Amino acid sequence: MKVLKLAAVIDASGNLHLDIPTELSAGTVDVVIVLNPSIPENLKEKSYDFSDLAGGLSWEGDNVAMQRVLRDEW
Template identity: 80%
Template sequence: MKVLKLAAVIDGSGNLHLDIPTELPAGTVDVVIVLNPSIPDTPQIKPYDFSDLAGRLSWQGDSVVAQRMLRDEW
């Protein structure tokens, strides 16, 4: 068994063409291909951080009692 690692490019139609010279004799072989997308060289833009817009409610009293009062109004 021989393991080969190489960089390849997928063309616009989604096809991957491989031309790999080997030292193996002519005959039938099993081929296993693992495709792992390369990480681009350009830094990715981070999604917007909404943490500065989020806050906390300072609740005075029992929140369960207040919820039940609001529910009973219906």
């Protein structure tokens, strides 16, 4: 069994043409194809910047003590 990985192009009609030279002898083979669309670097989804949604909280008091009070309510 051989695993081959290569980049290929699907034409405008939706056909994928493969011409793959192998070192196998002539005969019947099973072929398994997994198509994984590659995304060009400029189209990759960019991580969203949430900084415009984040706010600041001015807190008076002991943060840890308040956390314990809220947790103990459960």
